[in-house]
Amino acid sequence: MIASILAVLPAAEGIPNPSIPTSWVLLLAALLFILGIYGFLVRRDLIVVFMSIELMLNAANLTFLAAARERMLDPEGQVYAIFVITVAAVEAAVGLALLIAWFRLRATLDVETAVELEG
Amino acid sequence: MDFRLTTTDLHALLPLVILSAGACLVLLIDLFLREEARSRVLPPLTSLILLGALGAGIEQYISLSPGSFRFPSERLGPLLTPIWRHQVFTAVGAILLCGIALAVHWISTSWLREEDRPAYGEYQCLLLLFPIGTILLIGARNLMLAFVGLEIFSVALYVLTAMRRTRSRAVEAGLKYFLLGAFAAAIFLYGSALIYAGKGTLDLPDLGAISREGLPAPVGLAALGGGILFLALFFKASVAPFHMWTPDVYQGAPTPITALMSTGTKTAAFFLLITAARLFPHEILPLIPILAIVSILVGNAGALRQTDLKRLLAYSGVAHAGYLLVAYCAIALGQGHQDAHTAIRAILYYLAVYGITNLAAFGVLAWLERREESVLTFEGIRGLGRRNPFCAAVLALAALSLAGIPPTAGFWAKYQVFAAALSAGQTTAAVVGILGSVVGLYYYLRILVALYFEPAPEEARIPAAGFAGALTLGLSGAAILLFGIFPSLLVDPLIHIRL
Numbered sequence: 001m002i003a004s005i006l007a008v009l010p011a012a013e014g015i016p017n018p019s020i021p022t023s024w025v026l027l028l029a030a031l032l033f034i035l036g037i038y039g040f041l042v043r044r045d046l047i048v049v050f051m052s053i054e055l056m057l058n059a060a061n062l063t064f065l066a067a068a069r070e071r072m073l074d075p076e077g078q079v080y081a082i083f084v085i086t087v088a089a090v091e092a093a094v095g096l097a098l099l100i101a102w103f104r105l106r107a108t109l110d111v112e113t114a115v116e117l118e119g
Numbered sequence: 120m121d122f123r124l125t126t127t128d129l130h131a132l133l134p135l136v137i138l139s140a141g142a143c144l145v146l147l148i149d150l151f152l153r154e155e156a157r158s159r160v161l162p163p164l165t166s167l168i169l170l171g172a173l174g175a176g177i178e179q180y181i182s183l184s185p186g187s188f189r190f191p192s193e194r195l196g197p198l199l200t201p202i203w204r205h206q207v208f209t210a211v212g213a214i215l216l217c218g219i220a221l222a223v224h225w226i227s228t229s230w231l232r233e234e235d236r237p238a239y240g241e242y243q244c245l246l247l248l249f250p251i252g253t254i255l256l257i258g259a260r261n262l263m264l265a266f267v268g269l270e271i272f273s274v275a276l277y278v279l280t281a282m283r284r285t286r287s288r289a290v291e292a293g294l295k296y297f298l299l300g301a302f303a304a305a306i307f308l309y310g311s312a313l314i315y316a317g318k319g320t321l322d323l324p325d326l327g328a329i330s331r332e333g334l335p336a337p338v339g340l341a342a343l344g345g346g347i348l349f350l351a352l353f354f355k356a357s358v359a360p361f362h363m364w365t366p367d368v369y370q371g372a373p374t375p376i377t378a379l380m381s382t383g384t385k386t387a388a389f390f391l392l393i394t395a396a397r398l399f400p401h402e403i404l405p406l407i408p409i410l411a412i413v414s415i416l417v418g419n420a421g422a423l424r425q426t427d428l429k430r431l432l433a434y435s436g437v438a439h440a441g442y443l444l445v446a447y448c449a450i451a452l453g454q455g456h457q458d459a460h461t462a463i464r465a466i467l468y469y470l471a472v473y474g475i476t477n478l479a480a481f482g483v484l485a486w487l488e489r490r491e492e493s494v495l496t497f498e499g500i501r502g503l504g505r506r507n508p509f510c511a512a513v514l515a516l517a518a519l520s521l522a523g524i525p526p527t528a529g530f531w532a533k534y535q536v537f538a539a540a541l542s543a544g545q546t547t548a549a550v551v552g553i554l555g556s557v558v559g560l561y562y563y564l565r566i567l568v569a570l571y572f573e574p575a576p577e578e579a580r581i582p583a584a585g586f587a588g589a590l591t592l593g594l595s596g597a598a599i600l601l602f603g604i605f606p607s608l609l610v611d612p613l614i615h616i617r618l
Contacts, residue, residue: 026316026340033309040302049298056305063312071319080263080315084308087270091301094274098294101284114291117367 025066033059046102046109050095057088125196130182131205133175134213135254141168142247149240161239162228162587168247169221176213183207184615201322202261204394207615211467212257212390216250219383219474222591226482227375229585234283242282248275249379253387257394262311262321262348265391269307269355272387273300276380280372292371299354299364307351313344314398324397342400349399356388358410358444359417362437366421369433374488374495377429378481381436382474389443389470393463394618396450404451407444408548414441415555422562426496428484431562432477435521438555443469445552446536449543458543464613465535471609472520472532472602479595480517483510486588497565502575509589511570513596520599522563523556528602528609535610 032055039052061081068077099109106113129136145161145168152160184207195205203209224246231237252272259265277300281293315321317340337345354361369377418438425431446469449462484495487503487510503511520529533556540549602609 029312036305040298046294046298050301053298053301053305056302057308060305060308060312063309063316067312067316067319070316074319076320077315080312080321083263083267087267087304090270090274091304094277095297095301098277098281098290098297101281101290102294105285105287105290114295116288116291117295117371 022066022070025069026063029059029062029066032056032062044111046099046111049111050092050099053095054088054092057084057091060084121197123196124198127194127205128196128199130179131195131199131203131209131258133179134172134217135251137168137172137175138217138247138251138254141165141171142244142251144168145247146240146244149244157239158232158237161243162224162231165224165243165247166221166587169217169224169250172250173214173217173221176210176217180207180210180214180612183210202259202264204258204260206617208390208394208463208618209254209258211613211616212386213250213254215386215471215474216253216257216383219379219386219478220246220250222478222482222595223375223379223383225587225591226378226478226485227373228587230373230375230485230488232585238282242279245275245279246379248272249279249383253383256387257390259394260323262314262323262395262398265323265395266304266308266311269387269391270304272383273304276300276376276384279376279379280368282373282376288371289373292368295364296368296372303351303354303361306347306354310344310346310348310351313340313347315344317341317344323394337398337400341398342402345398345400346403348395349403352388352392352395353410356385356392356440356443357437358440359414359437362414362417362440365437366430366433369436370427370429374429374481374485377432378478378485381432381481382477385436385440385443386470386474389447389466392447393450393466396447396459399451407451408448408545411441411444411448411548412551414438414444415551416441419555419558419562422559425562426498428495428497428500428566429481432480435559435562436477438559439469439473439521441555442533442536442552445540445545445548448545448548449539452545453543458539460617461542462539463616463618464610465532465539467613467616468609469532469536472528472599475595475598475602476517476520476527476529479513479592479599480521482588482592482595483514483517486510486592497569498576500566500569501573502570504571506575510592513592515567515570516596516599518563518566520603522560526600526603528599528606530603531606531610 036052036056036059039055040049043049043052061084064077064081064084068074071077103109145165148164149157149161195203231239231242249272252268252270252275255268255271256265259268277293277297280296281290283289311321317337350361357365369381372380415438418434418441421434422431422438425434443466446462446465450459453459453462487499488495500514516527520527523529523533537549537552
């Protein structure tokens with residue numbers, strides 16, 4: 001989130017040529033996205049897995065904002081970012097509710113315990 | 120900018136308006152009702168809302184078909200034009216999805232009543248959210264709108280899957296579905312973001328107006344984004360090798376919800392694959408026949424060794440996604456738009472037939488499912504032909520239709536899909552598809568053998584299904600036969616589809 005705020009700050013102050021090149025921001029977003037995928041695939045704690053998904057969503061947000069800044073502060077991209085934040089909130093609500101239901105039944109948040117459905 | 124909605128806009132959004140207002144109404148009324156009043160008021164109200172939306176969809180279809188009475192102008196206002204597709208395509212999608220939701224609602228009423236604390240309001244509100252999300256996804260001309268639709272129906276499904284939250288299998292299925300679904304959604308979103316970064320817009324280009332050569336191929340960031348988006352959609356359509364979640368989630372979810380997932384999600388995902396076809400970079404298009412072949416092989420091989428019927432149908436769903444992809448090759452790789460339109464019609468026909476058939480199959484399973492979920496194996500349907508001829512006949516028809524045996528609708532669906540692929544020059548994929556269907560015969564016929572040629576176990580109590588459930592099963596069984604004997608009943612209405 002901090003990164004996404006930084007991406008729009010120079011533009012918000014009306015600086016025509018932002019000091020950080022767009023390609024750097026896109027690269028940072030790509031790194032965050034890959035980090036999210038890595039966390040999703042490797043980590044065993046369900047909360048961390050969930051956080052990795054949030055990281056991926058924010059990487060998309062950062063990409064939207066950087067691309068919108070590149071295109072003369074195109075409102076389209078900025079509105080998309082707001083849509084994404086809303087959707088991420090919905091997902092977080094449902095996801096955390098599921099995690100609580102899971103913890104009540106199994107008293108653990110380890111991914112490896114989800115093995116009842118196999119065949 | 121003019122932000123007013125015109126009457127055409129409202130006409131275009133009518134199914135969505137009915138469903139959204141209905142979902143809010145159901146939640147509100149639920150608050151003011153006593154426990155026993157809920158079971159009497161809410162299910163009929165939900166049926167009424169879904170029937171209303173279905174009627175609105177049919178009305179849209181009729182007024183959009185050429186040669187019929189038209190509204191003074193069927194052009195959308197300035198607000199909706201860039202984001203909404205007011206076409207026969209969308210109307211067909213709305214009809215399909217409202218029909219699926221209605222059938223699931225009818226299948227699930229008796230199941231819901233058997234719960235310890237039936238949560239009518241929540242269940243029915245979420246059930247109404249499902250067609251809202253999928254219709255948004257189908258009608259969207261903009262990827263962000265499609266994403267919002269995708270999330271609306273996915274979130275509803277996550278909750279519905281884990282609805283019985285004291286049961287460990289349901290919660291496990293819900294959690295797995297949520298984690299993998301949210302992962303796919305994040306990938307979808309990052310793909311869209313890259314497309315936006317590359318092209319500066321998230322509009323979905325029209326399919327029919329331009330052939331593949333007429334449109335510049337996506338390059339750079341947009342191509343990368345298109346590729347990523349493509350993976351996320353295959354995940355939602357449960358195409359192998361992105362199908363890992365399917366068997367577990369299908370098995371753990373309540374059976375009516377499995378029916379909703381297997382029919383509705385696949386329908387929505389393939390509609391979006393069709394409308395987004397021009398966003399995919401040309402480099403990855405040759406992958407589609409390969410993925411189709413892999414899905415057919417993995418699905419059929421997986422289904423061969425299953426004894427749990429829900430898992431068997433899950434793997435069969437993977438194989439069916441493969442057959443659908445065989446026709447999709449004609450859209451993605453075919454040369455003129457003649458090929459593409461034949462393939463679109465074949466896919467829509469297949470989705471409709473697959474929806475009806477799977478609803479029949481899962482409807483029977485939901486009927487047989489006792490509270491402890493012990494009858495969903497081959498063991499549980501042994502000798503059903505004598506114990507309950509009606510259930511057995513519907514399940515047998517569904518199995519025959521899934522296998523693609525001639526007097527059923529499934530035969531024509533497979534025929535059209537393979538014919539579309541062959542006429543577009545996709546011989547290899549079509550041949551593998553036909554061979555795969557032959558392998559599939561084995562496990563579908565195993566169902567028939569268990570139904571009719573094996574002795575029934577000693578204790579044989581079949582729970583009552585309730586009127587609505589029996590009606591749904593009867594209707595879907597009849598539809599399988601009717602569309603099998605008179606395929607033109609379902610082919611002709613799809614002729615006007617243009618994109």
